[in-house]
Amino acid sequence: MKFPSKGLYAITQTEAKSADAIIAEVRAALQGGAVVIQYRDKTTREAQPLASALLQECHRHHAPLIINDDIELAAKIGADGVHLGRDDGSVAAARQLLGPKAIIGVSCYDDLAKAIDMQGQGVDYVAFGRFFPSNSKPLASPAHITTLQQARQSINIPIVAIGGILPDNGAQLLAAGADLLAVIGGVFEHDPEQSARAYQRLFI
Ligand SMILES: Cc1ncc(COP(=O)(O)OP(=O)(O)O)c(N)n1
């Protein structure tokens, strides 16, 4: 499945939630208009059954499921792609295991040179952030809106912004050059369907 060129990229919140609750929340976010889902699980639960159920749910809504960190899990369940951070393995390894059609995204934090390098390595999107303080990842280091503006000039794959993004602070990131807004708390700490709708209105 192709990575969307714009829209809400919703990332699961998994701590202290049952698999059924996570599936129901993801379904609601998709109904509200999320165009991509990322399964991000820092718990010790057995990931494969939940990730497979989320993949089915995503495909019912024609949205790709991206697996955070874990290339092997993505391969095992046939996910649409993987998101790689600093310590999560190379783009080449992911491409080799997942194949030419897989979506590969990378965290570039506040580093435009890295994003340009990653684009050259054939990734499908680059992500910058965090732009605002994030309860979901309080120690994430800050990125500057000027980085998004510069990225817009030199990057021609989708640009994702992340970190503390709410319906009322997201528009400035889109104006600066982001194509997609990646969100955990703003969607999953509230009514996910209504929240997703509020983000979706930023893209109309
Ligand atoms: C879309 C998107 N952007 C950035 C991140 C952060 O990834 P990473 O730096 O690997 O940190 P963790 O998410 O693993 O804590 C992301 N997950 N998704």
Ligand SMILES: Cc1ncsc1CCOP(=O)(O)O
């Ligand atoms: C995973 C990650 N990386 C940088 S900020 C962040 C968390 C984003 O979550 P929220 O939308 O709740 O701030």
